[in-house]
Every structure is written in C-alpha cells, then in structure tokens.
Amino acid sequence: MWNRPAAADARAASPLLQHWQAEAIRLREAHWGPLEDRAACQAALRRPPDLQERILARAAWLVEHGELHDRLVQWAVGARWALAALWLCACLAGIGTAAAVLGQGQVNLALALLGLLGLHALTFLIWLAGWLPGLPDSTALSRLWLWLTRRLVRGPDAALAAQAFLSLLGRARAWKTAIGLISHGAWTAAFLGAVPTLIVLLSTRRYTFHWETTLLSPEAFVGATRALGHLPGLLGFPAPDDVQIAASLGAQPLAAGVQADWSLWLIGCIVVWGLLPRLLALSACILLLRRRRARLAVDPSLPGWLDLRERLLPTHASLGIDRPAPAAATAASPAAPAAAEDGRAAVLAYELGPDLAWPPAGLPAGVADLGRCDSREDRARIRALLRAPPAHLLFVCDARLTPDRGAAAWLDELRRSCPDLRALCLGGTPQRVQAWQDTLTQQSVPRIPSLNGWLEYIGSPRHD
Template identity: 90%
Template sequence: MLQHWQAEAVRLREAHWGPLEDRAACQAALRLPADLQDRILARAAWLAEHGELHDRLVQWSIGARWALAALWLCACLAGIGTAAAVLGQGQVNLALALLGLLGLHALTFLIWLASWLPGLPDSTALSRLWLWLTRRLVRGPDAALAAQAFLSLLGRARAWKTAIGLISHGAWTAAFLGALPTLLLLLSARRYTFHWETTLLSPDAFVGATRALGALPGLLGFPAPGDAQIAASLGPQPLAAGVQADWSLWLIGCVVVWGLLPRLLALFACVVHLRQRLAGLTVDPGLPGWLDLRERLLPTHANLGIDRPAPAPGGAAGPVAPVVAVDGRAAVLAYELGPDLAWPLEGLPADVVDLGRCDSRADRARIRALLGAPPAHLLFVCDARLTPDRGAAAWLDELRRSCPDLRALCLGGTPPRLQAWQDILSQQAVARIPSLDGWLEHIGILRHD
C-alpha cells in the first residue's frame, strides 16, 4: 500500500503545485520492464525518497496509529465508567442495565449496517474525531497532503466505509473489553440485587424477553433464571443468593453475546475486507497527472540497439560537437533531449552551426568556449516532456546574456509540461517559436530539403 500511497501523494502535489523535477526519477523508472504501473510507482518512490515525502508519510502513519490508540483507550475508559454507573450502589434495574450497556451499541451497529445502503453518508463522528486527532498529532509540511492522499486512496479502493467500520468496531470492542472486567470485579466484590420494574408491561413480557435474550448466552454456558424466578424478580421480596448469581451471569452473558461478539466479528470482517481491497489496488493511468506520464515512461520510440559493428580501433574518436568558433549568423543547441529525439534537426541548413547536445557540466563548459564569438541568432531546442528546473533557468539566463537573439523550440510534451516551459521562458524573456521553419524564416535563412 505504501507505494500506491506515495504515488497518490506525488500526483496530488503535482496537481496542486505544478510538475516536480523528475528527470532522474524517470530515468530510474525506465530501467524497469515496460509496464506503466510499475514505472509510475517507481518514479513516485524515487521522488518521495529524495524529496522527504516518504518520511512525511511515515510520520503521518505513526500519528494516525497513535490517534486511533488514544480513541480506543478513551472508549475503554468509557466502558469502565458505564459498567460502574449501571450497577450503581446495589439495586440494579435489569431493563435499565441492559439499555445502558447495549442500547447505544445496538443503535450504532444498526446504523453501520444501514450505511452500506446506497446514498447514505460515509463519515461518522468517530472517523471525523480520528482525523481531527491525527491533525493535532501530525503537523508540518505535507501533513494535509498525506491525509488527502490516504483518503483518496481508500476512496479509489472503495474501502472508506470499511475503514470507518474498523474504527467504530474497534472502539466498541475496547469499550466492552473495559466494561466486562469491571462488571466481573464489582459483582465479585459487592452484593447486588437484580429486579425488573414496570408500570405498563405484564410479567409474561419479561419472561419472554429474558428467554429470548438468554437463549444464545445459554449455549455458551451462561445460565438464566427460571420462569418462577423471573416472575419473582418483579416483586418487592428479596430473592435467594443463587438467583442473584444467575441474574449476574445472565447479564454478563448478554453483554458478551449481544455486545462483544458482534463487534469482534464485524471488526475481523472489516480487517479482512480492508486488506483485500488494498491488496487489489492498481494505478489508473487515466487520472490527471498520470495520464501525462504515459509518453515519458512508455515512449513510442525506443533504442533498437547496435545496427552495425563498431569500427576497428586505430584512431582517436572524433569530437561529438563542432570545435570551430561560432562567429556565424546562426546556431542551434540541444538541451537534454531524450534518446528517442533525433539530432541534429532534419532539414537544418549547412550555414547554421550545430553546437551539439548539452547534457552535462562538461558540455556547458565546451559550449561556453564555443560562444566566445557568439552568433547573431541562437535556437535553444529542449525536450518539453521533461520538467524545467532551476538549472535550465540559469542556463537560459547565461545564453540570453551571451547571444543577442535567443529563441526556444520545445519538442513534444503535454500541455502542463509545455506551460511549465512557457513560464520559465517568459521569466527569462526568451521567445518561443513553434517550429524550425519559423525560426529560419525569422533569421532570413532558406531551408534546404
């Protein structure tokens, strides 16, 4: 899940604040087999690890676990307090005791079951409280981004309702795990008398209710009082100690069977379903941000390898770029073009000097030497599929100061990437031309096809 979480966080960050510098990340991803999902995940993992986003996600995950533990601890303390309040000082009304221990639980459990019906809201008070506690525990840069990416991931996996159920059932399980030991401790240390109280209902109603509620606990060994003892519990006369013990075990059995066990089963089902949904996560290449990566991570042009044997050794290799001084009218320069983009440009006139590719610091030093006598016109050709960074901006500024007429030609790229290049070109006051023919027309040179 962490890989998909990182990928979603990177996607949202680029959607909010623009493309990241990912040249090295894409190069690392391209080393993997030609599978778009694996390459998107690899690119996101590289960006997360080198941009500290990975550490932010881990911090948010730890904070979310602590917030969940605090929420469940509070639920456990609430269960202890409810059990102590239900038993009171000695006289226990069984109807009120059941209502206090199981009433709210039954209502919220039914609401959770109904939440699976279409059209009902997905969030609950407990889930909102958990998110609020997490925001309090985890602050700083990218904290909100981590939460947004996590919720987006759960929504895309259709697991948000399951996650809400896990939070809710875990809290109720903790509450019952706090209430049951409290009931056992108080019932073992003090003497309580149990009775039914009613103004409208007949004794037969309590006999039927006791039998119905005690049927399943009886299968687990929790005894229930007989019919005569149930009817006697409606009267003012005190009952025998053995009958009070049966009522105590009946009450505990009802809490175990109708309270703890349903929550445990629902919690287990949520954990299993959540793991299955998250294990089936896949990358949707059609999402904004990932759609733009297809051409860069799965290029349509690939290097087919060596098509002829290497020449026999015997002489030094020729220079990769011209070594003559650039004192002519026009020159062209390739800036970090992808290997699938051919260079020099097709149809380049012979009287236009080719400065070659600029891919490293050594290339920049070589080009600076060639620009000792700068040309009147220079065309800066860039790969618009890559995101411009501060190094590109500094290089453009240096070229603009050396050459009187600097223009830029962007090859390939999606609208967001082209806009990023347009922004940096505007900042450097460099005009962008649409094609090589347009530049040649601008400088007054005819193209020779």
C-alpha cells in the same frame, strides 16, 4: 529524524505505501505543478515495461529524494497514535458505563441492558445501513480520528498526506471498511473494559437485580429474558427460570443463588450481544481491508498520470534499432576535457546570464570545465560526464535569478553524485542572494565567497 528508506529497499515497500506515495506525488503535482523528475523517470525506465510499475517507481524515487517521505511517515505514526488514543478513551468509557449501570446495589435489569447495549445496537445498525448506496462515507468516530490526527501531525504536506491516504482508500472502495475498523475497534475496546469491570464489581459487592415496569406485563419480561438468554445459554451462561423471572418483578429480595444467576445472565448478554458481534465485525473489516489493499492499482486515466504514459512508455522504445548508426556519429558524443580524467576538480555554470563570461579566466589546468547547464540536454550531458564524478565540484549560479524547485532538485542530484559540492553565487541583490543561500542550506551545500577561495580550498594539502 525519521529513517529514510534506501533506494535498494524501494521494491520491498508494501503495496499500500507504494500507492500512497504515488497518490501523494500525483496530488502534489496537480496542486503545485510538475516536479523535476528526469532522474526519477530514468530510474523508472530501468524497470519492466509496465506503466503501473514505472509510475510507482518514479513516485518512490521522488519521495526518497525529497521531504515527502518524512511527512508520510509522520502522518502514519500520528494516525496510529490518534487511533490508539481513541480506543483507549473508548475502553475507559466502557469501564465507566459498567460501573454506572450497577449503581449502589439496586440494579434495574432493563436500564442496565439499555445502558450497556442500547447505543451499541443503534450504531451497529447504522453501520450496517451505511453499506447501502448513497449514504455518507463518514461517522462521528472517523471524523474524530481525523481531527486527532491533524492535531498530532502539523507542518507542510501534512494535509497532503491525509488527502492522498483518503483518496487512495476511496478509489479502492476501502474507506467504508476503514471506518468500520475504527468504529468496531472502539466498541470492542469499550466492551473489553466493561466486561472485566462487571465481573470485578459483581464479584466484590452485593447487588440485587429486578425488573421494574408500569405498563408491561410479567409475560413480556419472561419472553425477553428467554430470548436474550438463549445464545448466552449455549455458551454456558445460566439463565433464571420463569419462576425466578416472575419473582424478580416483586419487591421481595431474592435468594443469593438467583442473584448470581442474574449476574451471569447479564454478563452473558453483554458478551454475546455486545462484544462478540463487534469482534466478528472487526475481523470481517480487517480481512476485507486486506483484500481491498491487495487489489490496489494505478488508474492511468487520472490527471497527472495520464501525462506520464508517453514519458514512461515511450512509443519509440518498442521499435528497436532500425539500422546501425554511422561511424562518424560516435565522434560527436560529448566528452569531458582531458583535465577531468584524473577526477580532481571541476566547475559547472548553472543558467548564467549572457553577460557573464564562461569559462572564467585563469582556471587552472587541473580543473575541468563542465560547461554551461541551461537545458535538459545540458543536464543529460553533465550526467554522462559525472558517471565518474570529480572529487570537488563548484556549482556557479547567477544570483540575479530566483532559485526554483528545478534548481533545488538539480543541486540535490549533484550533491548525491559528487562527494564535495560547493556553490558560488555571482551578482544579485541581497534578497536574491539570501534566497539562494536558503536553497543551498536546505540542500546542505556550502557556499563559498569567490572562485579563488575555492581554488585555495581544493589546493590545500588536506584536500589532496
């Protein structure tokens, strides 16, 4: 199982994770309806009165108390593995390309440069052109990375995690930068595989280098060699002189020293015109991505967040106390029955039908009755009573009704508040009872067959 972050660590989460969680919750509610978030909103209202911070706090609470955190972690791990696999394949491709262009001994310099730098130069220019407005925001490598991630991460909410991540990067104008990181990382890995392969093969085998042409003149190759070898020469890579370049156009074998110069010239061209541009572009993408990530912000006007403004920044919150409340009002506040003061045990009815009498007859004096829970006001009253939770709590539900997300969320909240929560299902068809059983199993809440069985359970000496 993936480790779930503790509530105390919510503030320590990275900004990217916080906004990713918020975007995932927003999309989930947009697709499947609002979540039961009363406890999440109460936790958010304890934060400073800033809408963005409270939206992030609400999302962090919902993710922490649900299953979405595991999906986000799984998708993040799968995305990293997919990226590592993609870069490993690129490295192996670079090794294979370097070995292929050298061949068996006769190296055509023009074809070697074309094989090692041709596709790189083309894709690099395409990436530069991709910053122009109106061009697609995806490449073959980025689509392959997403495809590999989908193959590695399956199950519920996997697509939601990917959609939230891409939506977040797109809104922050960081998706093109992320595409550049994927692409430049792959090409860097390819050149990191190709350059050592060239060095090893050129150091252990004998190769002869030459230019071949039918249409071009020798002066064209002299100019090309000088132009390509200028920057490598500044880094210490030697370049053949004009005589040696002209001699390479002939059929006569060259001296060993000339062949060594051609070898170093070829390696210098790959390093300067291939590896270094990709390293610089990769570094630029990393820096830009970090800058864009630091500027992530919540847009309250987006659907899903617009409706939260009144709940997370209530207009009455800034009005203060108008006048002291009447003294008689304090007597109307709900209080637990006297039997609940010892914290022994309590029962709670959840949305029981009007034909089901409550409280049940014969309830012992030591068991507190928390009443019915049929509305948000009832939940608020019960939360107040559970600030000092009983040692044992019985959740009584009407199994004629189908459990929904609200019931599951309420069970989860009760389970976290009470050390020993058990459930009793009244009535219902076998299908409905099984639906409740599935919900109880998902929330790790044991089901008991009868009220008397629960009373015997809490009355046994080992549970005193």
